[in-house]
Amino acid sequence: MAYLNKMKIAEARDALKKGDVTSVELTEACLSAIDAAGALNAFVHKTPEIAMERAKAADARLKSGDAPAMCGIPVGIKDLFCTKGVESQAASGILEHFKPEYESTVSQNLADAGAVMLGKLNMDEFAMGSSNETSVYGNAVNPWRRGNEDTALTPGGSSGGSASAVAADLCLAATGTDTGGSIRQPAAFTGITGIKPTYGRCSRWGIIAFASSLDQAGPMTKDVRDAAIMLEAMCSHDPKDSTSADIAVPDFEAMLTGDIKGKVIGIPREYRMDGMPDEIEKLWADGTAMLKDAGARIIDISLPHTKYALPAYYVIAPAEASSNLARYDGVRYGHRAKLESGEGIVDMYEKTRAEGFGAEVKRRIMVGTYVLSAGFYDAYYNRARKVRTLIKRDFDEAFEQGVDAILTPTTPSAAFGLGEMADADPVQMYLNDVFTVTVNLAGLPGISVPAGLDSKGLPLGLQLIGRPWEEGDLLNTAYALEQAAGFVSKPEKWW
Amino acid sequence: MSIDKDTARKVAHLARIRVEEDDLPALADEFNTILALIEDMNEVNVDGVEPMTSVTPQRLKRREDVVTEGDQADRILSNAPDAREGFFAVPKVVE
Numbered sequence: 001m002a003y004l005n006k007m008k009i010a011e012a013r014d015a016l017k018k019g020d021v022t023s024v025e026l027t028e029a030c031l032s033a034i035d036a037a038g039a040l041n042a043f044v045h046k047t048p049e050i051a052m053e054r055a056k057a058a059d060a061r062l063k064s065g066d067a068p069a070m071c072g073i074p075v076g077i078k079d080l081f082c083t084k085g086v087e088s089q090a091a092s093g094i095l096e097h098f099k100p101e102y103e104s105t106v107s108q109n110l111a112d113a114g115a116v117m118l119g120k121l122n123m124d125e126f127a128m129g130s131s132n133e134t135s136v137y138g139n140a141v142n143p144w145r146r147g148n149e150d151t152a153l154t155p156g157g158s159s160g161g162s163a164s165a166v167a168a169d170l171c172l173a174a175t176g177t178d179t180g181g182s183i184r185q186p187a188a189f190t191g192i193t194g195i196k197p198t199y200g201r202c203s204r205w206g207i208i209a210f211a212s213s214l215d216q217a218g219p220m221t222k223d224v225r226d227a228a229i230m231l232e233a234m235c236s237h238d239p240k241d242s243t244s245a246d247i248a249v250p251d252f253e254a255m256l257t258g259d260i261k262g263k264v265i266g267i268p269r270e271y272r273m274d275g276m277p278d279e280i281e282k283l284w285a286d287g288t289a290m291l292k293d294a295g296a297r298i299i300d301i302s303l304p305h306t307k308y309a310l311p312a313y314y315v316i317a318p319a320e321a322s323s324n325l326a327r328y329d330g331v332r333y334g335h336r337a338k339l340e341s342g343e344g345i346v347d348m349y350e351k352t353r354a355e356g357f358g359a360e361v362k363r364r365i366m367v368g369t370y371v372l373s374a375g376f377y378d379a380y381y382n383r384a385r386k387v388r389t390l391i392k393r394d395f396d397e398a399f400e401q402g403v404d405a406i407l408t409p410t411t412p413s414a415a416f417g418l419g420e421m422a423d424a425d426p427v428q429m430y431l432n433d434v435f436t437v438t439v440n441l442a443g444l445p446g447i448s449v450p451a452g453l454d455s456k457g458l459p460l461g462l463q464l465i466g467r468p469w470e471e472g473d474l475l476n477t478a479y480a481l482e483q484a485a486g487f488v489s490k491p492e493k494w495w
Numbered sequence: 496m497s498i499d500k501d502t503a504r505k506v507a508h509l510a511r512i513r514v515e516e517d518d519l520p521a522l523a524d525e526f527n528t529i530l531a532l533i534e535d536m537n538e539v540n541v542d543g544v545e546p547m548t549s550v551t552p553q554r555l556k557r558r559e560d561v562v563t564e565g566d567q568a569d570r571i572l573s574n575a576p577d578a579r580e581g582f583f584a585v586p587k588v589v590e
Contacts, residue, residue: 101570199550213550242555311536314529322510329511331583336576345586350513362512366522367529369510370498380533385546387536392550425528443550468551 004029006169009073009226010253016062016072023062023072026172027055027116030074033170034118039495042155042165044079044137045087045120054116061114069253070233071114076165076174079120080127081107081217082206086117090208091135092125094356095334104206105238106175106217113233118171122161125358126325127182127210130432131421132160134360139418142190143168143491146456150494153415153458156186156432162220163190167491173221173230177207179214180313181410181436184448187220188410188461191450191489193482194220195227195475198468199443200245203238211320212243214313214440224449224479228252231471247469255472260480261295266403270306271435273412279454280409287407287451287462290484291477301403303394308387309438310430315371315384316441321361322368328356363426392442399467405477408435410448410461435463445471447478450487459489498526 004026007015015021031051034043051074058072082088082100089095103111111117122140124132131154132140142155143164155164159176163186166174176183178196187194195218202217209215219230232252238244267288272281292298330336330352337351357365371380398406412434421429439446445468448461462481466474498506503523507514514522572578577585 098574101567101573239556239558243549243551243553245551246556305539308536308539311533315533315536326511330576331585332571333574334576339586343586345588346511348586349511350508353511354513357512362510363522363525363529365512366503366506366510367526370502370506370526371533373506373509382546383536383539383541384533385548386541386544387539388547389544390539390541392547426525427528427532430532441550 005033005171007172008222009070009172009229012073012172013069013229017067023055023058023116024052026072027051027074027118030118030171037168037170037495040141040143040164040168041138042122042140042161042168042170043076043119044122044161047086047117047119050086051116051118054111058114058116068113068233069229070110072116073172074116074118075110076118076121076162076171077107078159078162078175078177079123080177080208081175082208083107083117083120087120088208089136090126091123091137092357092361093136093335094328094353098333102206105203105236105240106207106234109234109236115233121165121174124158124160125361126208126321127158127177127179128321128360128364129157130181130185130429131418132157133418134358136358140164141418142415143495144190144415144458145491145494146458152418154189154418156189156415158182159186159220163187163192166190166192166220166222168495173219173226175217175234176220177215177217178440179210179317180440181433183218183220184410184436184446184461184463185432187448188450188459189415191459191487191491192220192222193224193227193447193449194218195231195447195471196439196445197231197235197471198445200243201235201471203236203241203244205238205240209324211317212324213320214317224475224482225253225256227447228256228475250472252472252475255476256479257476258480258483260291260477263296263404263477264402265291265296265298266301266398266406267298268301268303268306268406268408270303271408273434276412280412280460283452283460283462284407284409287481287485290481291407294480294484299403301398301401301406303398303438305387305390305394306438309391309441310434312384312387312391313433313437313441314367314430315380316388318364318368319372319381320368322365322372325361325365328353360426388441391438395442395444404467405474406465408463408465410435410463414454414456414458414460439465444468445474447474449478449482449485451481451485452487453489498523498530
């Protein structure tokens with residue numbers, strides 16, 4: 001069978017169960033697609049031996065009849081996840097050659113469900129970026145192009161490799177992580193679906209930490225049904241992550257009825273930003289109309305502290321990063337700088353970190369160090385935490401009014417060209433996250449669904465934000481939106 | 496609040512990241528751009544607001560204070576740039 005790599009999880013699952021296809025065949029199709037897609041620079045560590053071994057085991061398990069939904073499904077794993085015996089570098093030079101002795105809980109859950117790991121995926125260094133341009137492996141490239149132009153576009157970030165790989169059918173799905181929008185923004189830029197679940201749904205154990213109070217893993221898939229299937233396999237309560245929620249994981253797929261009659265959808269007026277492109281405005285209005293046509297009740301809501309989300313985020317995330325990344329000191333793992341005679345341990349730390357980290361990571365560590373330093377802690381860090389309380393309160397109040405989900409654009413623009421932001425100051429790049437960071441600050445589930453194309457033929461996404469722990473209901477609303485939007489476009493193959 | 500070259504040097508040292516003297520002015524400029532964004536927060540009235548510690552109100556779980564996965568020094572040292580005789584090795588710390 002040709003084009004097995006183009007299958008969705010649900011299709012492949014059904015075909016595997018019926019015996020129409022084997023996991024080995026699916027896996028081989030993906031491995032060939034990966035080998036032919038070097039130009040996308042999505043897979044940065046390939047693991048074909050592990051993949052074939054797991055595919056064979058999955059086929060045996062399928063034959064025995066005891067096979068969960070993800071059994072035999074070939075997936076890519078973001079480089080942020082520690083995978084036993086396989087390079088796990090967070091796309092950083094400071095973790096060069098690092099091969100963990102352990103497996104992250106999320107990737108272990110997927111392996112236990114029989115999923116097949118194809119390799120590790122490109123990303124922004126330590127997940128800090130919105131364009132995959134801060135990676136030590138070089139840029140990942142978006143399979144989409146503007147019409148007939150050959151300008152290389154960003155797949156977004158930080159889960160840029162995951163987005164590019166799924167959009168280009170190099171794998172059936174991929175893991176991502178999202179600290180300020182790193183699943184949803186790249187999903188929007190590449191015409192795929194990505195969900196960040198409620199904080200605490202997925203264990204953070206073994207995921208290289210960026211900002212621990214914001215980080216969450218989630219699936220990046222070809223449609224909403226696949227997101228439901230894969231999310232369920234990724235979630236679990238994990239005693240090794242003290243913030244992991246000890247609550248049952250529902251059958252998300254079973255909740256996809258497409259019926260949203262009587263659901264209340266909030267449209268937050270503060271997300272209507274000055275200078276927002278007309279195409280984004282229109283997409284948002286179209287999405288609103290689609291949900292209304294599907295029987296939902298649309299109400300205008302106010303989330304008054306929205307404009308302070310980005311400032312609060314750029315205190316809290318760097319502060320946590322400066323603490324988390326203190327461990328990269330050249331002692332226990334990764335890069336250690338060569339020392340001149342007479343240089344001591346502080347020189348070792350300073351040179352190791354100067355050589356190992358890229359510019360954006362250094363910038364954020366130092367901003368974090370500054371906002372946590374004596375004399376500034378209250379003015380910056382504590383104030384940011386108070387603003388965070390207010391941002392969450394905005395959402396709580398909307399939900400108390402009876403809102404079931406909130407609809408917004410995912411990003412303020414379509415994918416931009418790699419290098420186009422090179423001369424912009426760092427804050428210009430941070431604006432990419434303006435619609436997504438609020439969700440991380442409030443710990444809520446958020447999903448991006450592809451909903452249309454811009455005038456240059458690039459995909460655009462809409463974001464739905466749900467109540468905490470109600471991913472099933474959120475996925476169902478997303479499913480209704482997906483059905484109404486009918487987005488089926490794929491990038492034309494040039495790579 | 497504006498960051499000058501001396502503050503940038505101090506922050507770089509606190510973060511244990513070596514920054515060459517010539518690069519400090521540009522770094523200070525970048526800090527100031529980011530601080531300008533951050534300082535938009537000053538418009539918010541936060542009187543009487545509790546700083547958030549956790550998005551879900553929860554008490555951190557506790558466990559028995561016992562060794563769960565011990566006796567694996569070799570695995571722990573397997574990625575070390577320099578390990579000797581079961582220890583991480585570093586340049587001399589005490590003269």
